[in-house]
Amino acid sequence: MARQMTGAEMVIKALADQGVEFVFGYPGGAVLPIYDELFQQEQVKHILVRQEGGAVHSAEGYARSTGKVGVVLVTSGPGATNAVTGLTDALMDSIPIVCLTGQVPTHLIGNDAFQECDTVGITRPCTKHNWLVKNVNDLARVIHEAFQIARTGRPGPVVVDIPKDIQFATGNYVGPSNIGHKTYKPRLKPEAAGIRDAVELIASAKRPVFYTGGGVINSGPKGSQLLREFVRLTGFPITSTLMGLGAYPAADKQWLGMLGMHGTYEANMAMHGCDVMINIGARFDDRITGRLDAFSPGSKKIHVDIDPSSINKNVRADIPIVGDVAYVLEDMLRVWKAKSPVLDKPAHKAWWKQIDTWRAKKSLSYKTSSDVIMPQYAVERLYELTKDRDCYISTEVGQHQMWAAQFYRFEEPNRWLTSGGLGTMGYGLPAAIGAQVAHPKSLCIDIAGDASILMNIQECSTAVQFDLPVKVFILNNQYMGMVRQWQQLLHGNRLSHSYTEALPDFVKLAEAYGWVGMRCEKPDELDDAIKEMINIKRPVIFDCRVAQLTNCFPMIPSGKAHNDMLLGETTDEEVGRAIGKEGKVLV
Amino acid sequence: MVNANPQSHYVGPGLVQAEVTRTLSILVDNEPGVLARVIGLFSGRGYNIDSLTVTETEHEKHLSRITIVARGTPAVIVQIKHQLERLVPVHRVRDLTDEGVSLERELALVKVVGKGEKRNEALRLAEVFRASVVDTSLEHFVFEITGKASKIETFLNLLTEVGLVEVSRTGIAAIGRGAASM
Numbered sequence: 001m002a003r004q005m006t007g008a009e010m011v012i013k014a015l016a017d018q019g020v021e022f023v024f025g026y027p028g029g030a031v032l033p034i035y036d037e038l039f040q041q042e043q044v045k046h047i048l049v050r051q052e053g054g055a056v057h058s059a060e061g062y063a064r065s066t067g068k069v070g071v072v073l074v075t076s077g078p079g080a081t082n083a084v085t086g087l088t089d090a091l092m093d094s095i096p097i098v099c100l101t102g103q104v105p106t107h108l109i110g111n112d113a114f115q116e117c118d119t120v121g122i123t124r125p126c127t128k129h130n131w132l133v134k135n136v137n138d139l140a141r142v143i144h145e146a147f148q149i150a151r152t153g154r155p156g157p158v159v160v161d162i163p164k165d166i167q168f169a170t171g172n173y174v175g176p177s178n179i180g181h182k183t184y185k186p187r188l189k190p191e192a193a194g195i196r197d198a199v200e201l202i203a204s205a206k207r208p209v210f211y212t213g214g215g216v217i218n219s220g221p222k223g224s225q226l227l228r229e230f231v232r233l234t235g236f237p238i239t240s241t242l243m244g245l246g247a248y249p250a251a252d253k254q255w256l257g258m259l260g261m262h263g264t265y266e267a268n269m270a271m272h273g274c275d276v277m278i279n280i281g282a283r284f285d286d287r288i289t290g291r292l293d294a295f296s297p298g299s300k301k302i303h304v305d306i307d308p309s310s311i312n313k314n315v316r317a318d319i320p321i322v323g324d325v326a327y328v329l330e331d332m333l334r335v336w337k338a339k340s341p342v343l344d345k346p347a348h349k350a351w352w353k354q355i356d357t358w359r360a361k362k363s364l365s366y367k368t369s370s371d372v373i374m375p376q377y378a379v380e381r382l383y384e385l386t387k388d389r390d391c392y393i394s395t396e397v398g399q400h401q402m403w404a405a406q407f408y409r410f411e412e413p414n415r416w417l418t419s420g421g422l423g424t425m426g427y428g429l430p431a432a433i434g435a436q437v438a439h440p441k442s443l444c445i446d447i448a449g450d451a452s453i454l455m456n457i458q459e460c461s462t463a464v465q466f467d468l469p470v471k472v473f474i475l476n477n478q479y480m481g482m483v484r485q486w487q488q489l490l491h492g493n494r495l496s497h498s499y500t501e502a503l504p505d506f507v508k509l510a511e512a513y514g515w516v517g518m519r520c521e522k523p524d525e526l527d528d529a530i531k532e533m534i535n536i537k538r539p540v541i542f543d544c545r546v547a548q549l550t551n552c553f554p555m556i557p558s559g560k561a562h563n564d565m566l567l568g569e570t571t572d573e574e575v576g577r578a579i580g581k582e583g584k585v586l587v
Numbered sequence: 588m589v590n591a592n593p594q595s596h597y598v599g600p601g602l603v604q605a606e607v608t609r610t611l612s613i614l615v616d617n618e619p620g621v622l623a624r625v626i627g628l629f630s631g632r633g634y635n636i637d638s639l640t641v642t643e644t645e646h647e648k649h650l651s652r653i654t655i656v657a658r659g660t661p662a663v664i665v666q667i668k669h670q671l672e673r674l675v676p677v678h679r680v681r682d683l684t685d686e687g688v689s690l691e692r693e694l695a696l697v698k699v700v701g702k703g704e705k706r707n708e709a710l711r712l713a714e715v716f717r718a719s720v721v722d723t724s725l726e727h728f729v730f731e732i733t734g735k736a737s738k739i740e741t742f743l744n745l746l747t748e749v750g751l752v753e754v755s756r757t758g759i760a761a762i763g764r765g766a767a768s769m
Binding site: 120121124125128129130132149181182183184307308309311312313 | 616619620623624627631662665666669670672673674675676677678
């Protein structure tokens with residue numbers, strides 16, 4: 001027998017039935033009935049953010065660090081439009097988000113009512129799916145469907161738009177068990193033929209490389225565990241995209257570091273020179289491939305992806321496998337073990353020897369200094385002083401993000417929260433807050449830049465209200481570093497608007513919010529300062545003043561191939577020559 | 588606008604395939620916004636549509652059938668199919684062209700204005716093309732013509748000489764030959 005209740009009650013009941021502990025949100029006129037219900041119960045806790053964009057990024061940080069769905073509740077109009085960046089971010093990085101938006105009452109829809117916007121129209125291209133609920137009897141089913149679609153298959157954000165009169169109306173509630181979708185049936189288990197072909201090709205490889213991505217993390221702990229088992233069984237080298245860091249431990253000897261535009265020399269050269277590429281849960285993004293027609297020209301490619309549209313989108317796959325990473329690896333391991341193939345050991349030895357010569361280039365090396373803190377050094381020290389702790393690292397977007405990816409070494413999945421696909425400045429602080437909500441005892445650090453941090457600085461207030469002792473570690477060079485680097489390399493060093501003339505005093509800013517503010521300018525004081533930061537039980541902004549004009553290397557210039565990398569010692573002139581006219585137009 | 592090398596946003600020689608035209612049949616739940624999702628996908632990803640028709644075809648099941656004639660390289664056509672299949676309300680996508688010669692028909696209403704010999708010639712052309720007169724006065728005809736898009740195209744080209752003033756076309760409806768159904 002279905003239970004009768006109001007739409008607003010249904011929302012809370014559905015969230016509780018979905019096991020939701022936390023909702024990130026901001027109230028407003030069109031969601032007042034739902035907030036009234038929130039007030040009258042204790043099961044679902046609400047984290048009040050300071051801007052709706054912060055709510056979505058916090059939910060992303062929560063989702064990424066737990067593997068659960070992140071939930072957002074915002075009002076109509078500006079509440080919904082402010083959420084759009086976060087939704088797009090979650091779509092690009094395949095993060096499961098359920099975003100509930102209030103809407104003006106159904107009879108006012110289309111009348112340009114106060115705080116009205118076409119939420120489903122605006123969010124259609126930036127969600128996996130969305131709904132406008134016009135009948136209260138559909139509401140519970142739609143919310144349960146929303147959770148199912150957000151979390152399964154290739155995860156992503158969904159929006160449920162709920163007009164205010166529907167929140168007041170009374171109707172029948174249905175539980176999550178009654179949901180069966182007519183058309184939405186993502187494929188999880190791979191076809192046996194693909195697995196067989198893949199195992200055969202992997203077994204015959206002479207110069208193999210594993211190239212893994214965020215799909216491994218999204219597949220859950222089992223995905224990472226099976227990946228580790230398979231990679232160790234083969235003894236092959238492995239690299240990963242930005243989104244996949246942590247799926248394979250960085251301390252392992254088979255680990256080549258991240259690949260791509262700012263990846264290591266050995267990872268990119270191995271990709272270029274391999275004869276068999278095993279792509280597991282990555283999507284051949286342009287940051288990874290560089291120039292497509294020169295991308296890994298001599299290799300046969302296996303592509304494992306849960307989304308059939310990812311296959312053959314950018315790079316042709318010789319063996320496409322559609323399925324969830326954990327299912328695919330499980331099958332691969334079973335076939336591999338049953339076959340116990342004889343590998344070409346001498347060829348692999350020669351391949352590793354080749355890789356070692358690339359490693360010997362030490363592509364991440366940088367010029368050290370005893371006067372100023374080098375940004376790479378700052379991340380290295382932060383890593384050394386926090387690696388034995390239970391840590392979650394988020395970032396903003398720019399140079400600091402790449403240095404964090406290069407120098408912070410991740411041993412476990414779900415520990416690394418960054419905006420990969422969309423590249424959203426302002427992601428890191430709210431994401432760290434979301435992670436801290438989920439893991440109150442852990443050390444949650446946002447490695448930030450001085451420009452990015454200001455994009456969602458208001459969330460400092462959220463951290464104080466909910467006793468979330470997040471740490472913001474700003475690599476402060478007073479520039480939008482990545483913009484400045486590209487201007488230097490591509491636009492004759494004309495630094496158009498990339499210098500922040502009026503940065504706030506971050507220590508005072510921290511104090512104004514009720515945080516602790518710290519500053520460090522000298523390399524020999526850095527370790528003590530970081531230790532002090534870690535030991536403070538309150539949120540801290542750490543203003544780390546770093547060398548201003550450092551560039552992020554190594555770098556594949558835009559429009560170039562993996563074997564055209566620029567290393568740290570490259571001069572500006574060489575860079576200028578390396579990037580042709582065609583490369584300049586690329587992002 | 589046609590992207591010269593839709594495989595890559597990276598400029599460069601690359602392998603540029605020739606474009607093909609394909610007729611896709613898409614079975615969808617007839618729910619609000621479903622057409623916008625399909626159209627938005629085409630515009631958002633830069634795919635080309637030559638023709639589009641949509642209407643509810645199974646009323647009890649609330650199913651609509653969308654017929655799209657799309658243009659692109661074979662790789663892009665496969666992408667379009669996969670991207671359409673990702674949309675939640677989409678039941679099935681069939682590339683009718685891929686499965687042999689499909690039946691494709693279009694209907695057009697054509698208004699011709701004129702007097703004297705031009706008017707007689709318009710009527711003669713209509714007879715040749717088996718178009719029927721659905722409205723007339725002493726100085727105009729409205730013809731209804733059904734057939735392949737190419738036939739309608741030819742008919743319209745001829746009518747431009749004898750006073751064609753207005754055309755309304757339905758876009759292509761298509762179905763596969765044989766006993767198998769979608």
